[in-house]
Amino acid sequence: MDLFEILSPLSVLLCFIGVFIGIIFGAIPGMTATMAIALFLPITYSLDMVDAIALLIGLYVGGISGGLVPAVLLNIPGTPSSLCTTFDGYPMTQKGDGEKALKIGITASIIGGFFSLTVLYFFAPVLASVAIKFSSVEKFLIIVFALTVIASISKGSLLGGIFSGFIGVYLSLIGMFADNNQLRLIPPGFEEELAYGFSLLPVLIGLFAIAQILQESEEGMKASPHQTFDFKKEKKNPFTFKIFNGQIINTVRSSMIGTFIGMLPGVGGSAASISSYSQAKNFSKHPEKLGTGEPEGLIASESANNGLIGGALIPLLSLGIPGDSTTAVLVGALLLQGIQVGPLFIPTNPDLWDGIIYALIIANIVMFFLMFFSIKYMAKIIYIPKYIIYPVIIVMCVVGSYAINNGVMFDVWTLLLFGLAGYVFTKIGIQVAPFLIGFILGKDLEKYFIDSLKGSGGDLTIFFTKGPIALLLWVLIAISIIYAIMDNRRSKKAGDQTITPST
Amino acid sequence: MKDLLTIELKFSEYHTIFPKIMLTILMFLAVLMLLLNIAKRIKEGTLTAFRYQFFIDNYDRLKFYGTIVLLIAYALVLERIGFLPASILFMFLITLLFIGNVRKQSIVVSLANSLATSFVIWYLFGQLFDITLP
Numbered sequence: 295m296d297l298f299e300i301l302s303p304l305s306v307l308l309c310f311i312g313v314f315i316g317i318i319f320g321a322i323p324g325m326t327a328t329m330a331i332a333l334f335l336p337i338t339y340s341l342d343m344v345d346a347i348a349l350l351i352g353l354y355v356g357g358i359s360g361g362l363v364p365a366v367l368l369n370i371p372g373t374p375s376s377l378c379t380t381f382d383g384y385p386m387t388q389k390g391d392g393e394k395a396l397k398i399g400i401t402a403s404i405i406g407g408f409f410s411l412t413v414l415y416f417f418a419p420v421l422a423s424v425a426i427k428f429s430s431v432e433k434f435l436i437i438v439f440a441l442t443v444i445a446s447i448s449k450g451s452l453l454g455g456i457f458s459g460f461i462g463v464y465l466s467l468i469g470m471f472a473d474n475n476q477l478r479l480i481p482p483g484f485e486e487e488l489a490y491g492f493s494l495l496p497v498l499i500g501l502f503a504i505a506q507i508l509q510e511s512e513e514g515m516k517a518s519p520h521q522t523f524d525f526k527k528e529k530k531n532p533f534t535f536k537i538f539n540g541q542i543i544n545t546v547r548s549s550m551i552g553t554f555i556g557m558l559p560g561v562g563g564s565a566a567s568i569s570s571y572s573q574a575k576n577f578s579k580h581p582e583k584l585g586t587g588e589p590e591g592l593i594a595s596e597s598a599n600n601g602l603i604g605g606a607l608i609p610l611l612s613l614g615i616p617g618d619s620t621t622a623v624l625v626g627a628l629l630l631q632g633i634q635v636g637p638l639f640i641p642t643n644p645d646l647w648d649g650i651i652y653a654l655i656i657a658n659i660v661m662f663f664l665m666f667f668s669i670k671y672m673a674k675i676i677y678i679p680k681y682i683i684y685p686v687i688i689v690m691c692v693v694g695s696y697a698i699n700n701g702v703m704f705d706v707w708t709l710l711l712f713g714l715a716g717y718v719f720t721k722i723g724i725q726v727a728p729f730l731i732g733f734i735l736g737k738d739l740e741k742y743f744i745d746s747l748k749g750s751g752g753d754l755t756i757f758f759t760k761g762p763i764a765l766l767l768w769v770l771i772a773i774s775i776i777y778a779i780m781d782n783r784r785s786k787k788a789g790d791q792t793i794t795p796s797t
Numbered sequence: 798m799k800d801l802l803t804i805e806l807k808f809s810e811y812h813t814i815f816p817k818i819m820l821t822i823l824m825f826l827a828v829l830m831l832l833l834n835i836a837k838r839i840k841e842g843t844l845t846a847f848r849y850q851f852f853i854d855n856y857d858r859l860k861f862y863g864t865i866v867l868l869i870a871y872a873l874v875l876e877r878i879g880f881l882p883a884s885i886l887f888m889f890l891i892t893l894l895f896i897g898n899v900r901k902q903s904i905v906v907s908l909a910n911s912l913a914t915s916f917v918i919w920y921l922f923g924q925l926f927d928i929t930l931p
Contacts, residue, residue: 336922337922451830453826453829453830453833454830456826457823457826457827457830460819460822460823460826461823463819464816464819464820464823467815467816467819470812471811471812473808473811473812474808474809474811474812476809476811476812476813477812478812478813478816479816504868507864508861508864508865511857511860511861511863511864511895512852512853512856512857512860512861513853513856513857514856514857514860514897515857515860515895515897680895681892681895681896681906682892682906682910684891684895685887685888685891685892685895685910685911685914686888686910686914688868688887688891689884689887689888689914689915689918690918692871692872692875693880693918693922693930696875696929696930696931697922697929697930700929701929701931703872703875703876703931706872706875707872710868710869710872713868714865721851739815740815743815744811744814744815747804747806747814748806751803751806752803752804752805752806753802753803754802754803754804755802
């Protein structure tokens with residue numbers, strides 16, 4: 295398939311813009327790739343499908359990559375997945391090797407990106423061709439499996455996270471049920487506005503952007519300590535690609551770990567970074583040096599977190615499972631374009647599938663050159679004061695919500711409502727990410743549940759007796775839940791006080 | 798046993814089955830969390846000690862309530878006076894609120910921020926991309 299048949303110059307340009315803006319979002323601590331994608335959803339609405347996806351992929355790649363800037367320079371991970379980048383990146387900055395560290399990170403990022411892209415390209419269609427034969431029972435179980443993500447991303451209280459997820463499911467049911475066109479769960483007086491439930495986009499950006507702004511305003515919009523940092527000049531020890539000699543195995547291993555972890559729904563970015571870092575340490579010839587400013591650790595963390603991207607897209611594009619909040623937002627984006635993600639996605643949208651692959655290739659290349667040659671100037675992004683950036687974000691959120699269904703004022707109110715809700719949620723212990731995943735998957739969960747029961751005449755045992763695939767899915771569900779419980783215990787024991795990501 | 802595991806399906810009630818199940822699960826989880834919490838409190842001997850604080854210490858009342866009021870006001874006037882005037886006004890006020898003083902410099906910064914952003918968004922979204930603005 296010819297590259298330019300699929301991607302127009304406009305989509306390449308949009309991909310470029312996406313990467314650029316994504317890097318900015320990734321670089322500002324507290325803003326994430328998720329937020330960037332959510333904010334730009336409304337623009338994609340008026341774009342052609344491939345153009346839209348090029349922009350979003352650009353934002354995704356840029357957003358994940360940009361996180362390394364504050365991680366290396368300030369010891370603050372700009373995105374959760376650059377957590378371990380701080381371990382060796384920041385010590386290098388302290389030694390006066392900040393620029394070198396950034397360039398190592400950028401190079402590792404592009405390698406990880408391409409590795410995972412290759413895996414995605416070959417693996418997703420295979421998985422999809424298996425999933426295509428699924429009946430509503432298996433589809434229901436797949437969604438249940440996806441929902442077990444909630445257990446593993448719950449922070450602190452596991453039960454609280456599950457509870458939050460079910461609240462999300464419950465709220466997603468508001469509106470009309472398509473089978474018999476009956477309304478349910480609508481508060482009196484809102485029958486017209488809520489006939490189709492709350493729109494996904496305003497809920498999403500309300501929960502992510504408005505809630506965050508409310509939280510910061512409660513704290514008084516103080517300038518973060520990092521904004522007083524000085525980017526020191528340095529001349530000694532310039533970056534060369536020779537650093538990667540002898541790091542090939544490390545790079546490939548970390549990319550592989552990143553890709554694999556990306557595939558597991560809900561394990562999340564920081565886990566990729568942490569496990570590849572600890573593997574790098576296990577296999578290192580001089581493990582004691584890691585953490586004191588060794589390129590080795592930096593390479594491990596950064597190639598893993600870009601490996602995530604391709605990995606996370608595998609279950610999304612082949613099964614329709616969003617593995618984390620970022621891919622959950624991508625589902626929203628595709629739904630807006632009228633595309634259902636699932637096993638049928640690749641066979642029915644071959645152009646879009648190629649477009650995604652090309653967009654990923656271009657986004658990775660753009661990311662590399664953009665960051666490699668302008669990193670010094672990009673690094674200044676972290677100084678933009680909040681009082682400038684937040685008002686801009688609010689107006690963009692409002693415009694986006696209003697425009698999403700072509701000018702519905704109720705969507706703006708939804709935005710504000712869920713912004714406030716997101717703020718209150720964090721105060722009373724309801725977790726936003728599980729809530730959102732429940733909200734996104736809720737309607738499908740119900741649909742396949744009812745469809746399965748219609749097939750069995752209401753017999754619930756159908757979920758167990760359907761066949762070997764259903765049983766396999768039950769095993770996967772069980773493993774996922776057990777893993778989450780154990781992980782939760784472990785992190786509780788360790789008194790995990792490390793940086794909790796804001797997604 | 799067979800009866801227990803069978804749900805009665807009626808076409809006219811399809812829409813209420815799933816919400817009922819979800820509500821049951823939610824209530825079950827809520828009770829479970831409550832019981833676990835009470836058990837933990839008994840274990841630690843803090844059964845009657847309730848300390849819950851919604852806001853952080855010394856939270857910024859002006860900025861917090863100011864933001865909420867401005868947001869609601871913005872949404873209220875948006876369709877009445879149109880996107881550009883509403884946004885310019887809103888951005889100016891909220892930037893000023895976030896800066897937190899009314900010195901000459903802050904006013905200039907707020908004004909610049911509000912005018913620039915409003916026009917760029919209006920042009921980019923409204924004109925270039927043809928997106929419906931209020």
